[in-house]
Amino acid sequence: MAGDGSAATLESTLRDLVRTLEPGARLPSVREIVERHQVSPVTVGKVVARLSAAGVLVTRPGSGTFVAAPPARARARRPDTAWQSLVLAGRSVDLGALREAPRDPVPGTISLSGGYLHRSLQPLSALASAMSRAARRPDAWDRAPAGGLPALRSYFAEATAADVGLDDVLITTGGQNALAMAFRAIGAPGDAVLVESPTYPGALAALAAARLRAIPIPLGPDGIDPDDLRQAFARTGSQLLYCQPTFHNPTGIVLSESRRQAVLEVAHAARAFIVEDDYARHLSHDGGTTRSLLGHDVHGTVVQVTSLTKPAAPSLRVGAIVARGPVAERLQASRRVDDFFVSRPMQEAALELTSSPRWAGHLNGLKRALRDRHRILSDALRARLPEWEPVAGKGGGLYLWVRLPPNADPAEIVRRASEQGVDIESGQRFFPAEADGPFVRLSFAAAADSVALEEAVDRLAPIGAG
Template identity: 55%
Template structure:
C-alpha cells in the first residue's frame, strides 16, 4: 500500500473516532496509533496534520493531540467568517486602532431610495446631464485604434497627460502629470505616498468624506481646521501646523465640498505660504474645475506654486460620468517619482482603452459644448433649489449660493438633528445627505447637504423642497 493511501485510510479512521469524542478529549498517542493500525510514524504525522488542517484536532507540543471545539453547522449558504476578526486585529497596520473605532465607513453606499423618492443626495450628475452620446462615440473611436489594447505607460498616455496639463491651467508640462483611476484612487495613493501611518493630516472642517476615509485607511489622523464663508482660515491653519507637526494638508480651494465656498483671493497665497513654511505638502482637490456655473473660477493654487508644495488633483468623473474613472495628479520633484513608483506597485497602469476614450472625448468640440451646456444647467438647478428652499424653508435657505459644484449646504436649527431629519425626509419621499459624516471630529452644528444635479428634471427640485419642508415640520 502506498504512503498516500495509508494516510488517507488512517485519516478516515481517525476522523470517525474524533467525531465520537467530546471537545478537549485526548486522542491516543502516536505510539498507540502505530501499534493499533500497523502504520509507520510518518503516516501518523501526516494524518494528524491533515485533521489539524481541517480544524478537527489541535496539537499541543509535549502534551498530545486533542479533539478541537465544535464549529456550529451554519449550512452551505452561511459560512463562518468569525475567525477574521482575530486575524485582522493582529495586523500591524490597523488604522482603526488609535482612531477610537473600526475602519472608516464614510464611503459605504447608501441604501437605494424608496420607489418614487426624489434624490437630493449623492455626488454625481444625473444621467440626463452626462454626455452619454459623446462618451459612446469616444469609446467607439478608441476601440478602433490598432494599439487600443496595448500596455499603457505607467504614467499614462502621452497625449492624455498633455491634455490634462493644458486643461488644468496650472502651467504644468506633460512630464508633471500622472494619470490615475479617478479622484478617489488618487487620494488613496497620495495619502499612502506622502505620509507615514500614524501621522497627522490637516483637513478642512467640514470636508469630503471620501478623503477622510482614504486618510484613515492609510493610517493617518485627520486633524480639523475650521472654515468660514471665505474658506480655510490661514491663521488657524498655521496654528494647526505648529501644534501637530503635520506635513500634509488636504483642501478644496476652488469649490469646497460640502459648503460650496471658494477660498478668498486674499487667503490663497497665504495658505500656500503657510504650508511651505511648515515644510508640508498641500493636496489641492480641484474636483469642480469643470463644474462652474458660468462665472470664471479662480485659477488653481498650483498655478502660483513653483516649488512643488502643491499637489494638484483633478478628475473627469464629476463633469462626465462616474464610470469614466480617469483623473490626474500634477506634481513636481521627488514626490512625482514616488507616485510613479507606487503606481507600478499598485496596478502597473490605468486601462488603456479608457485612457484612449478620454483622449478622444477631450479632443473634440463635443467636450466644450458639453461643459457650456452643463454650466447653464447647473446654474439653473442651483437657482431653482435655492428659490424653492427660500419659499418652503426660509430659515434654512443658504444666503450665498455657490459659484460652482453640485450641492447646497444647510445649517439646521438647534432643535433639529441631521440624522433624524434625513430619516424623516426619506419617509416623506426625498433623500438627503446628513452632515455628520463631513466632519473629521465633533460637528459644531447639524447640517444637510443637498444635491441639485441628481434629480431627473429641474422641476423635481421644487417638489423635493416641499417634501423636505414636510419632514422638518414633522420633527418640530
C-alpha cells in the same frame, strides 16, 4: 404594528410576514398594505423595492409582488471562516464616513444625495461615441505607459492652467484613487493631516485607511484662515494640508484669491505639502474659476488631484495627480506596484471625449444647467422651507449646504425625508470631529430635472424643523 408610517418598521413587518409564507406566495396589494399598516404608498413602494433588491421579494408588473425563492448562494454550503477574524484582527479598513453611502436608488424617491451628475446631465452620446472609437483602435488593449497616455497627460496638464508639463501628470482611476495614492505617498502612519472642517468624507476615509490623523481647521466664508493654518502646523507638527480651494464639497466655498498666496507661504514655511483637490474645476456656474493653488506654486508644495467623473459620469474613472519632485517619483513608483497602469481603453475613451468638439459644448451646457438648478432649489427652499438656511456658496459645484434650525437632529431629518420619498444626506459625516451645528447636504445635480427639485422641496416642506 404601530402604524407609524416608518419604512423601517414596515420593512421588518414584511420580512416577518415573508418568513411565514412559501416561496412564490403572493403578498397583499399595495392598497391593502397601505390600509392595514397606515403608511403612504411611497413608503410601501420604497420598502418593496428595497426587499426586491435584497432578493426577498419579486415584483411582476401587472400581477403583483411575490415571495422570492431563496437564492442559490444561500443554499450553497458556506465555509466556516471564523478563523479569518483572528488572522485579520487589527487590520480592518476603516470605511468611516463612507459607510453610509452610496445608497441604491429606490423607485419613486427623488435623490438629492450623492456627488455625481444625474444621467440627464451626463454627455451620454458623446461618451458612447468616445467609447466605441476607443475600442476600435488597434492598440486599445495593449499595455499603457505607467504614467498614462501622453496625450491624456497633456490634456490634464493644460487643464490646470498652471506652468506644468505632461511629465508632471500621473493618470489615475478617478479622484478617490488619486487622493488615496497621494496620502499614502506623503504621510506615514500616525502623522497628523490638516483638513478643512467640514470636508469630503471620502478624503477622511482615505486618510483613516492610511492610518493618518485628520485635524480640523475651521472653514470661513473665504476659506481657511492662513493664521489658523500657521498655528495648526506649529501645534501639530503636521506636514500635510488637504483642501478643496475651489467650490469646496460640501459648502461651495472658494478660498479667496488674497488668501491663496498666504496659504502657500504658510505651508512652505512649515515645509508642508498641500493636496489640492480640484474636483470642481469644470463645475463653475458662470464660467469663472480662480487660479488654482498649483497655479501659484513655485516650490513644488502642491500635489493637485482632479478627475473626469464629476463633469462627465461616475464610471468614467479617469483622473490625474499633478506633482513635481521626489513626491512625483514616489507616486509613479506606487502606480507600478499597485496595478502597473490605468486600463488603456478607459484612458483612450477619456482622450476621445475630451478632445472631441462636443466636450466644450457639454461643459458650457453643464454650467447653465447647474446654475439653473442651484437657483431653482434655493428659491424653492426660501419659499417653502425658510427655516432651512443655505450657506452661500460661490457660484459653483453640485451642492447646497444647508444649516438646520439649532435643535434639529440631522439624522432624524434625513429619516423623515426618506419617508417623504426624498433622499438627502446628513451633514454629520462631513465633519472630521464635532459638527459645527446641524446641517444637511442637498445635491441639485442628482435629481432628474427642475420639476423633481421642486417636487422634492414640496415633499420636504412638512418636515420643517423636524
